[in-house]
Every structure is written in C-alpha cells, then in structure tokens.
Amino acid sequence: MAVKNFILVCGGTACESSKGDEIFKALLKSAQKHGVQDDVQIIKTGCFGFCEKGPIVKVLPEEAFYVEVTPEDGEEIIAETIVKGRLVDRLVYKDAEKSKSNSEKIKFYQKQYRVVLRNCGLINPEDIEEYIARDGYLALEKCLTGELTPEDVINHLKISGLRGRGGAGFPTWLKWNFSKNVAADQKYVVCNADEGDPGAYMDRSTCEGDPHSIIEAMAIAGYTCGANQGFIYIRAEYPLAIERLNIAIEQAKDAGLLGKNILGSNFDFDLEIRLGAGAFVCGEETALLASIEGKRGMPIPKPPFPAVKGLWGKPSIINNVETFANIPVILTKGGEWYKSIGTEGSPGTKVFALTGQIENSGLVEVPMGTTLRDIVFDIGGGIKGGRKFKAVQTGGPSGGVITEQFLDTPIDFDTLTSIGSMMGSGGMIVMSEDDCIVDVTKFYLEFCVEESCGKCSPCRIGTKKMHEILEKITSGKGEMSDIQKLKDIGKAMKTASLCGLGQTAANPVLSTLKYFEEEYLEHIQDGKCRAGKCKDLMQYKIIEEKCIGCTVCARKCPVNCIVGERKTPHFINQDKCVKCGACYEACKFDAITIS
Amino acid sequence: MPTEEKIELPKDLLEFIAKWKDKQGNLIMILHKTQEHYGYIPRAAAIELAKLLDVPLAKVYGVITFYHFFKLKKPGKNIISVCMGTACYIKGAGDLMAECETLLGCGVNCTTDDEEFSLQGVRCVGCCGLAPLITVGGEVYGKLTPDALPAIIAKYRSK
Ligand SMILES: Cc1cc2nc3c(=O)[nH]c(=O)nc-3n(C[C@H](O)[C@H](O)[C@H](O)COP(=O)(O)O)c2cc1C
Ligand code: SF4
Ligand code: SF4
Ligand code: FES
Ligand code: FES
Numbered sequence A: 001m002a003v004k005n006f007i008l009v010c011g012g013t014a015c016e017s018s019k020g021d022e023i024f025k026a027l028l029k030s031a032q033k034h035g036v037q038d039d040v041q042i043i044k045t046g047c048f049g050f051c052e053k054g055p056i057v058k059v060l061p062e063e064a065f066y067v068e069v070t071p072e073d074g075e076e077i078i079a080e081t082i083v084k085g086r087l088v089d090r091l092v093y094k095d096a097e098k099s100k101s102n103s104e105k106i107k108f109y110q111k112q113y114r115v116v117l118r119n120c121g122l123i124n125p126e127d128i129e130e131y132i133a134r135d136g137y138l139a140l141e142k143c144l145t146g147e148l149t150p151e152d153v154i155n156h157l158k159i160s161g162l163r164g165r166g167g168a169g170f171p172t173w174l175k176w177n178f179s180k181n182v183a184a185d186q187k188y189v190v191c192n193a194d195e196g197d198p199g200a201y202m203d204r205s206t207c208e209g210d211p212h213s214i215i216e217a218m219a220i221a222g223y224t225c226g227a228n229q230g231f232i233y234i235r236a237e238y239p240l241a242i243e244r245l246n247i248a249i250e251q252a253k254d255a256g257l258l259g260k261n262i263l264g265s266n267f268d269f270d271l272e273i274r275l276g277a278g279a280f281v282c283g284e285e286t287a288l289l290a291s292i293e294g295k296r297g298m299p300i301p302k303p304p305f306p307a308v309k310g311l312w313g314k315p316s317i318i319n320n321v322e323t324f325a326n327i328p329v330i331l332t333k334g335g336e337w338y339k340s341i342g343t344e345g346s347p348g349t350k351v352f353a354l355t356g357q358i359e360n361s362g363l364v365e366v367p368m369g370t371t372l373r374d375i376v377f378d379i380g381g382g383i384k385g386g387r388k389f390k391a392v393q394t395g396g397p398s399g400g401v402i403t404e405q406f407l408d409t410p411i412d413f414d415t416l417t418s419i420g421s422m423m424g425s426g427g428m429i430v431m432s433e434d435d436c437i438v439d440v441t442k443f444y445l446e447f448c449v450e451e452s453c454g455k456c457s458p459c460r461i462g463t464k465k466m467h468e469i470l471e472k473i474t475s476g477k478g479e480m481s482d483i484q485k486l487k488d489i490g491k492a493m494k495t496a497s498l499c500g501l502g503q504t505a506a507n508p509v510l511s512t513l514k515y516f517e518e519e520y521l522e523h524i525q526d527g528k529c530r531a532g533k534c535k536d537l538m539q540y541k542i543i544e545e546k547c548i549g550c551t552v553c554a555r556k557c558p559v560n561c562i563v564g565e566r567k568t569p570h571f572i573n574q575d576k577c578v579k580c581g582a583c584y585e586a587c588k589f590d591a592i593t594i595s
Numbered sequence B: 001m002p003t004e005e006k007i008e009l010p011k012d013l014l015e016f017i018a019k020w021k022d023k024q025g026n027l028i029m030i031l032h033k034t035q036e037h038y039g040y041i042p043r044a045a046a047i048e049l050a051k052l053l054d055v056p057l058a059k060v061y062g063v064i065t066f067y068h069f070f071k072l073k074k075p076g077k078n079i080i081s082v083c084m085g086t087a088c089y090i091k092g093a094g095d096l097m098a099e100c101e102t103l104l105g106c107g108v109n110c111t112t113d114d115e116e117f118s119l120q121g122v123r124c125v126g127c128c129g130l131a132p133l134i135t136v137g138g139e140v141y142g143k144l145t146p147d148a149l150p151a152i153i154a155k156y157r158s159k
Helices: A013-033 A071-084 A128-133 A138-144 A150-160 A172-181 A202-209 A211-225 A239-254 A285-292 A321-333 A335-339 A372-379 A413-418 A437-451 A457-474 A481-496 A500-504 A507-526 A552-556 A582-586 B011-020 B027-038 B043-053 B057-066 B086-090 B093-104 B146-156
Strands: A005-010 A040-045 A057-060 A064-066 A188-193 A229-235 A270-276 A316-320 A349-356 A362-367 A389-394 A400-403 A427-432 A540-542 A592-594 B078-083 B117-122 B134-136 B139-141
Touching: A005 A013, A005 A071, A013 A040, A013 A071, A013 A202, A013 A239, A013 B139, A057 A071, A064 A071, A128 A211, A128 A239, A138 A211, A138 A321, A150 A172, A150 A211, A150 A321, A150 A335, A172 A211, A172 A316, A188 A202, A188 A211, A188 A285, A188 A321, A202 A211, A202 A239, A202 A321, A202 A349, A211 A229, A211 A239, A211 A270, A211 A316, A211 A321, A229 A239, A229 A285, A239 A270, A270 A285, A270 B027, A285 A316, A316 A321, A321 A335, A349 A372, A349 B086, A362 A372, A372 A389, A389 A437, A389 A507, A400 A507, A427 B086, A437 A457, A437 A507, A437 B086, A457 A481, A457 A500, A457 A507, A481 A500, A481 A507, A540 A582, A552 A582, A582 A592, B011 B027, B011 B043, B027 B043, B027 B057, B043 B057, B078 B093, B086 B093, B093 B117, B093 B146, B134 B146
Parallel strands: A005 A040, A188 A229, A188 A316, A229 A270, A349 A427, B078 B117
Antiparallel strands: A005 A057, A057 A064, A349 A362, A389 A400, A389 A427, A540 A592, B078 B134, B134 B139
16 A cells, blocks of 8 residues: 655754654654554655754644643644644644745745755665665766766756855866875865754754765765765764764665775775864864864864875865755756855855744845845744844854844855855844844854963964953943054954964954944943843943832842831842842832842 | 873773774774764873873873863763854843853863763754754754753753
8 A cells, every 4th residue: 555645854953852752752643543553654864954843743734833832732633634634733833924834834834945955854864775765875876887987976966056065156167176186195084063053953954864965975076086084073062963974874885875885897996984072173174183183172274175185195185064964966957057146246045043032033045135134034933022133143253243233235255254254054043023133243252262272372372352442341340441442453363363263252242342333332431231231331220219118139138238117118229239030039019120 | 280080991992993004094983983982082082092002191182182172071960951052142042041051050061060960062963944943962852942041951851
C-alpha cells in the first residue's frame, strides 16, 4: 500500500529541545495504535525556520501547519488528521489577523526563497537516500564521470557570481582557482562551521538539516583543486550538528561517496570533523587553521593566503558552511540560474537568523536585495508587542546598526558596507525603543574584550579601553571628551590591528555614534537612559499626590531609604537607593515612577 | 614543589589516544575527550597527556587556557549555563544571570560550596528562537523570566 500522508516533525535544535523527539515518538506510537503506520510516513527533519512557534509539525499533502505542538498532541494529530482527514484546529498556525493559514499561505514564508535551506524541514537529515532523492550527489557524480571538468566547475562558479557567506564576500571561484593553480603534493579543503557570532545559528541549522550538501560540496572542492582530505571545523557547543554530520559522513562512506576511488573514478576524498573549543577568533581563517593543527588559535598576517599556504603549510580552500551548501545546486542548475537570483553584485540568497524584539524570530532565507522592511515587517511580523522599531544590528560584533531611514534599502554585501554595517555571517538582531543603544554596544565590546586573542596591542588594549569608556557612560559618569576618545581609539584599531576581529571590533561603536549620537549625549549630559536599561541612570520617585502613605514601600526597601510618616507622602533618599525596584513592584497605588 | 598525584587514565580515553596519536593536530580532540570523561581537565591528566603525546606540558596548558571551553577546575554536579549571546542578552539574559547568582549564592564561573551547582555564561547555544534561555546539563529552558528560575533549580537540587 502506498503511503498517503507524510508527517514532518521539526528536529532542529530549538524544537528538539522543546520535546521534538517525544512528539516524534508519540506520533509513531499513535500511528501504530490506530493501525495506520503503513499509510503515513513520519519524518524528523531539520529546522523549518519558524523556531518562534516551535515545535512545528507539518502534515502533507494537506499542508497542515501545526505549531507549539506537545507530545500529548500526537494522538490527536493521528486520530484527526491522518485517520479522519480533519485539521486539529487549535494547533493550526494563526497569523496576526487570527486567520488560519496552511503552510503555503503563511506570511513568514511568502517572501522567502530557499536555496541553501532547500532541504531543511523537508528531508530526514539522517538518511542519505532522502538527500539523493532530491538530486543530492548528482553534481559530484557529474564531476566524477567527466561531465564537469575542474575548469567547468570554476567556470560555473564564476558565472554564478557566488561570494563567500562567511562575512567578507570574497568570490568563491577566485579562491578555488588560486588553490587549483598551485602545485603541491598535498592540498586540503576546510569547512568553517565555527559560527562564532553570538545570536546567529544559520550554519548550525544547515549542518543539522542538510549535512550531505556540505559533504558533497567539499568533495567537489577536492576534485576541483586536487585535494584528497577535508576537515569540518565545528564548535563543540553544537552537539546535534556534530552528531548529524558524523552520521552523514559514515553514510557517505558506506555509499562509496567518500573514501577511496569514489564512484570508480580513482578520486579519493576523506573527511574528518575537528572540534572548536569556544574561541570566537577561531572563526578567522588563519586562527582556525592553527586550531585544527592543535595549537592556540591565533591569527597570522596575510598574505600568504590559505589558498596558497594553509593547513600545515599546504594550499587549503576554506569556505563557510552556507557557501558550500550553495555549490551543489549551482552545479546542477547552472551558474546562469544562480546569477538570476539576487542583485548584480551579490547574486543568490542569504540566510539570516532573525532574532531580538521581533514577533517571528527564526531562520529566513531571502534573495539578496530584499529590503529590511520586508524582512522585519512582512516575514518577521514586526516588532514584538507592537513597540517602535529602533534599529537592526547585522554583522554581529563586527557589524553595525541599520536605522529606520534605511528600511527600504535593498540588502546586499555592498549596500550594507556603504551604510556602515556589514553582512557578516547573517545574524540580524532587531532592537526596539525598549533597547538602549549604548548598552547593546557595550555588550558587543565586552564580547570583544573577552574574545581578543591578545596577540596585537591595538585590539587587546583598544577593546578594553573602549569598554571602560562605555561602562563609564552607562553608569552616568561619562564626559563629553569620551565621544572623541571612542572615535580615535576606533580609528586606530581599524588601521593597526592584525586580524579582522580587532579591525572591526570598533564598528558597533562607530556606527551607533554615527546614527545615535544623541542617545550617547543624553547619557552623558542629562544622565538619562531613554530606554530605562541603564540601571545607574534610573531614578525611582514617589509621586506626592498619589502616595497615601501606606508604608508598604518603606517596609520592602532593602536599604531602608524610604522615609515618611504613616498616612503622609513618602520620599526616597536618592543617595542611598540601590535601584532594586522592590518599592515599584510593591506599591499598589502606582505612586512610584521610574525616570 | 608539591609532589604530583598520579592518575590512571580510563581505558576508553587511552584507546582514543592510541587511535589519534599519530594524527596531526590531535591535542585539542584528545583534550575534548578528556574533559568529556572528567568534566574538566585534572592537572594529573594533563601531565599524563603531555607524556603520552610527547609534547611539553607548557604546550598542553597553553592550549587549555586559550580556549574557553576547557575547564581547569572541577565543576559542580549540575552546570547551569545562562546564554549570554546577543539574542538572549537583548531579551533579558542579564536579569536571568543576576537571579541565578542570587538563588545559588555564587557568582559566574564559580561553584556553590556544596558542589551542587556551577554557574557559567555561554555565547549562544543556537536556539535563539527560545531566547532568553538557560541550559542545565544539556536540557534547554527557553523563553524564561527570572521568576521561573527557582522551580528549575529546585528540580536539580538533590534532596
Ligand atoms: C574574528 C573573525 C571571525 C570570523 N568568524 C567566522 C565564522 O564564524 N564563520 C565563518 O564562516 N567565517 C568567519 N570569519 C571569516 C573567515 O575568516 C573566512 O573569511 C571565511 O571562512 C571564508 O569563507 P567564505 O569565503 O566562504 O566566506 C571570521 C573572520 C573574523 C576576522
Ligand atoms: S586583532 Fe585582536 S584577535 Fe586579531 S590578532 Fe590582534 S589581538 Fe588577536
Ligand atoms: S528602588 Fe529599591 S532601594 Fe530604591 S527606594 Fe525602592 S526599594 Fe529602596
Ligand atoms: S528548530 Fe524547529 S523551526 Fe527552527
Ligand atoms: S543568543 Fe542565546 S541561544 Fe542564541
């Protein structure tokens, strides 16, 4: 009997940690109980992207899109949707207008275009057959049967215009060509899955949801440049991605798609996983290579570039996860096809991890050139709780803010740089009026202080000094001269640091100073934080007219700084107040304000 | 100088080392395996590794101290990790951290006196859709407010 229905259960990290696996098992059990196990195939997939509303379960062909599912719902999904063909109304996703949507109509997906995430949420990443059924390993086969020569591969990549997705946007074909043209007894292919930008998880999801696409692309890179050994460098903090990659590598070996004499072509290619150990700087390519070599992950000056002199001194191609994931499709559909997506200077799509104060946080993939307005308001559903948009930070600790005035700018590598931010790897943090720009900037600097490897002084000392100044400003001790100091240190770090970390660490400061200088000034001159995030600048005050003198606040105050007679208005001694907020919480008459 | 305590490395770790011994760049992978076993890298184990791999102890320590992931001190029975990635920070991870410190009575990167809990900050566990969040022994607790923390911690406290 043919399978009538498919149930796709999200097995991405966010859903999996909200009982995804139990849901999967509950569905299997109920299917057995109702005797429909042969009519329905239940598949655990990679991330659907809609992590905000997870765990997600999708039923095909009905396109039923169930959100926030619990293991207890498994029984009802089988009994209703599979056995009786009816939707379980209470689980169906409803958009802001409360109208129910099937998965094709959901606004979150409408402006998206999935190339990199083509298989995520569709196939079981732990089954190589499912990848193969969706044209997986076809590109590698074309290479090994001689249909695509190494020159053809380079040519397709050149026509496609693919630029590296790890941040810098370097043309991929050029990198591969360098390595191809160097003569050496040994070459390597390396995948950068370090994803150190905190608050971004595109690469993690791709590794979890479609690991074979990376393996295939790396083998193609080996074929093109003459390398027979590859390494995937991934953060130890990503256990699920590591597990799925390991399974995929084993399956590819068993299928004869990795190892010796692949598909009888005399081409050998082996792949190994190497674990990172929590150092952001190891995302930088030369530091990453040092780390694979088992050393402290410190960058070295370039040139020579890794493509010429890399791992153990041998030519090494190093690309980002998303860059690799694009390559098999480019080769099966052709460079021209890829070029037709996106913008002139940045063809293709980009995956963003949309997070922060946004209704629908999740993973989104859009053609390059999509505007921020489309991403934040159409796909993302706008700002959480209907608050006012303030800015979006892209490029993580190396990037900058995009403000309201640029909401309609088409986003690609070049436009982002021209407005003082950068593409980075794809983290997109949305901020609302409730977020303090200076506070968030301080957060990034604190991160860079911790992560600077310390090799060169502009970065080591510069990040520390900048952080100190920001600390001063957010605690109400800032001086007007601090603004110029920040700018000067930033400029010095940009020109004098050895690697990208130090060269870009000042970007969040410089960019927010450019667009939000008045917020810095408010902190310094008026001692005011308009978002109310900087605790030291807050003042709790009792409104005389509203206070009935119930004494509740005075009894709650841990430092006894509220004075006043019973039944008369109370006062707060500002010098002693530690801003704990206890009085504010305690007052039943709304007589206490924060300013 | 105090005499070093001896340590007998467990069998699976020795097997792992044997398998990796001749591979280039094996040190970090072996340190991961060591930490997986002990929960941290005991000094005596580091000394053993240096001998087995024939590298200076200084190099072993150089690597351990460079990477945040490797620990030199024995952690508590339960490790509470508060995500301090950007997405979680924006959504109030700072308040979660402060509350954890108060509830546990220990600061970040410290262990409680009874060795029940260690508290640490991590940079993004890749579930930003669930921000802000903490993890306890691999279990993720997402979309948290500080008032949910006492119940979570109580679950792990041994009676
Ligand atoms: C401090 C720093 C951190 C970086 N982190 C990453 C990262 O996490 N992932 C990544 O793919 N590239 C990262 N890069 C960029 C890499 O150095 C390198 O450019 C990239 O892996 C090249 O691949 P691509 O051409 O496919 O983009 C980082 C660069 C710097 C300077
Ligand atoms: S810029 Fe910073 S991270 Fe890069 S080498 Fe210098 S100190 Fe290290
Ligand atoms: S905020 Fe806290 S310290 Fe300040 S007056 Fe209120 S209760 Fe007292
Ligand atoms: S992890 Fe399930 S939708 Fe992202
Ligand atoms: S920032 Fe906390 S999970 Fe990503």
